[in-house]
Amino acid sequence: MIFFRFIFLLIITSHISVAQDNGIKSKFSQNVLREDFDEQNLIFPTTTESNGKYSILIDKDGYYGLGSGNSEYPLLIQWKNDLNNFELKTSIRLKDESEWETVQKIQGQTGQIFGLLLKYNPDNQEALIFQINGVRQYRLSYLRNEKMRHLSEWKDSKHIKRNDANQIKIRTKDNNYEFYINNQFVFKKNLERYNDVLTNGNFGFYLGKNTQAMIDYIYISTEKEYNGINKLLNLSQSDAEKIIAEKEKFKIDLQNKKKEEIEELTNVIKILENELKNTHQKIDSLKFENHQYEPFKNIINENGDFMLTLTKDLKYQIEQNQILKNNNSKLLDSISILINKQEEFKLEYLNVLDRMMQNTDTTNTKKDTIR
Structure with missing residues (x-):
């Protein structure tokens, strides 16, 4: 039995060897x-x-x-x-x-x-x-x-x-x-x-x-x-060393560039942090100012028509002022007309007096002549 196993392994091994050969x-x-x-x-x-x-x-x-x-x-x-x-x-x-x-x-x-x-x-x-x-x-x-x-x-x-x-x-x-x-x-x-x-x-x-x-x-x-x-390419030893040196230099340059980019990015982050800090300060300031207007907010909240009423009143006052301005303009125009008519009346009156005076002088002259 062992012999047959040995023969079998030998055949398998030889087949593998032949296959690889x-x-x-x-x-x-x-x-x-x-x-x-x-x-x-x-x-x-x-x-x-x-x-x-x-x-x-x-x-x-x-x-x-x-x-x-x-x-x-x-x-x-x-x-x-x-x-x-x-x-x-x-x-x-x-x-x-x-x-x-x-x-x-x-x-x-x-x-x-x-x-x-x-x-x-x-x-x-x-x-x-x-x-x-x-x-x-x-x-x-x-x-x-x-x-x-x-x-x-x-x-x-x-x-x-x-x-x-x-x-x-x-x-x-x-x-x-x-x-x-x-x-x-x-x-x-x-x-x-x-x-x-x-x-x-x-x-x-x-x-x-x-x-x-x-x-x-x-x-x-x-x-x-x-x-x-x-x-x-088949390179000489010196050419290969030169290329390797250039490659190493490129790596160093790339690392330095990355370092510079990191520094620039760090600076940008600092600037953004400062801007964010300033923004927070502005927000706090606005919150403080808003707090000062809280009483007005309460008034408005208590009377929801406050702003509407205030707006209507303001509109009414503006309209009344406009009407008064128009009336005032009309009055001024009427006064101007009256003044003009008065001046015309005065002028007419003076003309009448002048004619009367002229008639009186004529009558007196005639009387003197008759005498």
Whole structure:
């Protein structure tokens, strides 16, 4: 019996060795993307949505945080990719699962799900997705027109760590794929039948519902013969040191700028606090003045028609004054007319006297002549 077990293990071991010997032999020695999340990088989107989805880059702690909320969350890296053959390395950690793993499996639960999007083509919406979950399982799926076709069902793996970080490595050459978890080979897949659609495409992440994950780093490399758009420059030691020095200077300048902005913000806060203090003083002063008018308020409250009556009386007095002014004007006009008539009468009277005097003189003259 022991002999048969030994033979069985030998056969299994030889199969694994043969499988790995027939694996991808290429050396992916040329780095094209290395991200440790120790500074902000625009190719990794940052957003916070009201539905619970988020993507944040915490450079001080060196990780990229993702959350899906109550629905699945695909997120593409804003990095134009022209690679067909490459090696991708990353380290991800799912949020600790609250339930026991055995209970989750018995209930058919997967826990949280994290996936890596490979070769996503936006024109035909096709991509590969390699996923792991919170109950230490993995699977490979093919995405087409927003529909998932599983190329393998969920498979248990003792190499996946629960409630801990997991390193994932994916190697592909001519649509042959190898998958490693925590430096252990788990399986490989030949997808040459998808050569027409699985060409170079975008990288990204694909989170299941109610999933939170932290990504510690992501490295992408390819064969040394690669000379495409993502080829990094080969710098001399002095040039590299110069760039590093400039980068450090930029960091220092950025820190100083942040410090200045903080000081300016502190000064603005002090100004606002003083203005708020002055506002409170004005409010207290107005309250004091309002207190002085409390008696009038009581009078008005006791007689709700006080203001209305006062307004009506004031209006009546103004109207009476206007009438008096009009009457006074009329009287003045009448007096002026009387004065004019009196003057005319006086003038007429004087004219009559003058004529009478003239007649008297004429009569006297005639008398003297007769004599």
